[in-house]
Amino acid sequence: EAGVAQSPRYKIIEKRQSVAFWCNPISGHATLYWYQQILGQGPKLLIQFQNNGVVDDSQLPKDRFSAERLKGVDSTLKIQPAKLEDSAVYLCASSFRDITGELFFGEGSRLTVL
Amino acid sequence: AQTVTQSQPEMSVQEAETVTLSCTYDTSESDYYLFWYKQPPSRQMILVIRQEAYKQQNATENRFSVNFQKAAKSFSLKISDSQLGDAAMYFCAYRSAGPGRQGAQKLVFGQGTRLTINP
Numbered sequence: 001e002a003g004v005a006q007s008p009r010y011k012i013i014e015k016r017q018s019v020a021f022w023c024n025p026i027s028g029h030a031t032l033y034w035y036q037q038i039l040g041q042g043p044k045l046l047i048q049f050q051n052n053g054v055v056d057d058s059q060l061p062k063d064r065f066s067a068e069r070l071k072g073v074d075s076t077l078k079i080q081p082a083k084l085e086d087s088a089v090y091l092c093a094s095s096f097r098d099i100t101g102e103l104f105f106g107e108g109s110r111l112t113v114l
Numbered sequence: 115a116q117t118v119t120q121s122q123p124e125m126s127v128q129e130a131e132t133v134t135l136s137c138t139y140d141t142s143e144s145d146y147y148l149f150w151y152k153q154p155p156s157r158q159m160i161l162v163i164r165q166e167a168y169k170q171q172n173a174t175e176n177r178f179s180v181n182f183q184k185a186a187k188s189f190s191l192k193i194s195d196s197q198l199g200d201a202a203m204y205f206c207a208y209r210s211a212g213p214g215r216q217g218a219q220k221l222v223f224g225q226g227t228r229l230t231i232n233p
Contacts, residue, residue, distance in 0.1 A: 003158070004158075033220065033221075040225075040226075041225055041226070042118075042120075042205050042223035042224050042225045042226050043159075043205070043221075043223050044223070045220045045221070045222075048220050056220055091159070093159075093221075102149075102161055102164065103161075103221055105158045105159040105160070106158060107156075107157065107158045108158065
């Protein structure tokens with residue numbers, strides 16, 4: 001079974017530029033998450049989708065971050081304009097809608113903002 | 115809101131020895147899941163072990179076991195016979211068990227503990 005795919009793995013941009021990250025979850029997983037992991041910290045949830053609807057985006061900085069999940073499968077997370085404090089690893093995860101609660105993570109996209 | 119606290123930023127252990135990583139959490143809910151995830155350097159996060167709050171028996175997965183103290187809201191991870199491949203960041207995480215509630219399925223992570231294995 002293929003895992004959660006993310007791209008790009010690494011991205012370096014100047015502040016005020018824009019960037020987009022892509023995630024393809026495990027086939028059949030209805031729930032998709034984007035987490036932000038700043039160096040030395042635990043991951044923080046940015047947004048959670050159930051199929052193509054948003055369940056929780058309470059910690060998403062909506063003035064600069066946006067995310068979509070078209071057709072309930074792939075998802076894109078965009079940052080525009082980027083700030084220095086956005087430097088982090090952006091983790092995508094997916095889970096099947098059941099009671100086991102396990103999330104499956106991708107390898108992450110490491111963003112460096114200069 | 116639920117919070118998860120890992121008070122040990124770093125731990126080290128000799129190969130083949132046993133180490134315990136600590137985790138405490140705060141919640142008003144009675145039904146939830148607790149997890150330990152492992153994140154090796156530059157690699158994806160993987161599930162180590164899971165505990166359902168309604169189960170009194172502590173979960174065990176090979177060399178990994180937990181000590182779940184519901185009343186104390188404590189959830190520690192014990193790694194027996196430590197191996198070099200166990201070196202990683204370990205994250206404790208909490209998840210509500212109510213699938214119908216908005217945001218109920220999100221995972222709330224602690225700050226992590228970096229585990230070093232000394233050969």
